[in-house]
Amino acid sequence: MRTRGKIKLDYGRDMALIQTRWQWTMLGILLALLALLPHILNWTGNRSWLTFLNFTLITIIAVLGLNIITGMAGQISLGHSAFVMVGAYTVAILMMKVNLPFWIALPASALITAVAGILVGAPSLRLKGFYLAVATFAFFFIAQYIIRSVDITGGPHGLIGIPPTTFGNLRIKTDIDWYYLILVLTVAFTVFSANLTRSRLGRAFFAIRDNDITAASMGVNVYATKLRAFFIGSLFAGVAGSLWSSYSTVVTLQQFIIWDSIWYLGMIVIGGGGSTAGAVLGGVFLKLISQLLHVVSTASWAPSLGSTTWISTTYALYGLIIVLFVSFQPYGLISVWRKFKLRYKRWPFGY
Numbered sequence: 037m038r039t040r041g042k043i044k045l046d047y048g049r050d051m052a053l054i055q056t057r058w059q060w061t062m063l064g065i066l067l068a069l070l071a072l073l074p075h076i077l078n079w080t081g082n083r084s085w086l087t088f089l090n091f092t093l094i095t096i097i098a099v100l101g102l103n104i105i106t107g108m109a110g111q112i113s114l115g116h117s118a119f120v121m122v123g124a125y126t127v128a129i130l131m132m133k134v135n136l137p138f139w140i141a142l143p144a145s146a147l148i149t150a151v152a153g154i155l156v157g158a159p160s161l162r163l164k165g166f167y168l169a170v171a172t173f174a175f176f177f178i179a180q181y182i183i184r185s186v187d188i189t190g191g192p193h194g195l196i197g198i199p200p201t202t203f204g205n206l207r208i209k210t211d212i213d214w215y216y217l218i219l220v221l222t223v224a225f226t227v228f229s230a231n232l233t234r235s236r237l238g239r240a241f242f243a244i245r246d247n248d249i250t251a252a253s254m255g256v257n258v259y260a261t262k263l264r265a266f267f268i269g270s271l272f273a274g275v276a277g278s279l280w281s282s283y284s285t286v287v288t289l290q291q292f293i294i295w296d297s298i299w300y301l302g303m304i305v306i307g308g309g310g311s312t313a314g315a316v317l318g319g320v321f322l323k324l325i326s327q328l329l330h331v332v333s334t335a336s337w338a339p340s341l342g343s344t345t346w347i348s349t350t351y352a353l354y355g356l357i358i359v360l361f362v363s364f365q366p367y368g369l370i371s372v373w374r375k376f377k378l379r380y381k382r383w384p385f386g387y
């Protein structure tokens with residue numbers, strides 16, 4: 037970007053996501069570290085952390101989808117884990133019952149989940165606030181009942197032995213293989229989400245979130261725009277669910293609980309609603325807390341409290357962290373980062 041001192045002359049590049057050579061350099065370093073990370077963990081014998089990374093990246097995709105629905109468009113959804121579950125079961129059925137390869141089953145599953153999001157959103161979006169949250173909350177239990185009642189989903193036992201993921205002659209079989217596949221998709225969806233915030237549709241989402249009456253007076257079709265938010269957010273959830281079941285090679289109802297939807301919302305609150313970077317930060321933050329507590333619970337020096345007690349401890353800590361952020365840092369981690377950047381740019385001046 038051409039600059040003269042601190043005066044920016046190229047406004048096209050000024051609107052770009054990455055504006056300076058320093059930012060490109062830092063991005064390159066980050067991507068290089070992410071590319072080397074699984075080999076470092078494998079070399080040091082920390083394979084459990086590699087599994088943690090894979091599930092964290094999948095969670096980030098799901099949280100990015102909810103961030104579009106709730107953080108950008110302002111529609112509170114407590115049924116997001118249901119859409120993840122629909123994506124997980126759909127890809128398993130397509131691969132096991134229809135014999136579709138993964139590279140076809142994944143986009144098909146995402147599209148079917150997105151359509152499910154529209155079907156749920158169409159009647160629910162007539163409601164607002166608390167009532168919308170209750171309606172999406174109810175969808176989770178309806179989806180579980182349907183899945184438990186039909187034979188094609190394996191009923192309460194789920195589906196076991198999902199076929200291996202292949203791309204032609206390339207077979208994804210190790211945790212490292214899965215890491216790179218999931219990482220590529222996570223980066224792609226993160227870039228899409230970041231660009232969405234800067235698009236006309238993204239600005240319409242924010243306008244509806246801030247004041248839907250004003251948005252309507254400015255020519256925004258509020259109902260159709262909300263449906264688009266549900267469509268895109270559910271598509272993200274479908275991809276996350278598809279990756280979850282394909283990576284696990286098994287899908288059961290016990291893998292998807294209503295608490296997941298609440299923690300997804302918590303990740304957005306902690307990271308910063310409406311911000312793509314905030315959604316990523318919030319997802320990594322809470323998942324890292326969970327992993328650290330898991331490491332402590334399995335350590336030889338830790339008290340033998342049982343898995344149920346440690347899970348309850350994790351949930352209690354999650355709740356405490358969310359309450360603290362709502363009370364003292366309502367704009368999330370991303371606001372801390374923005375304040376730091378602003379002070380860095382102003383330094384050594386205090387104004």
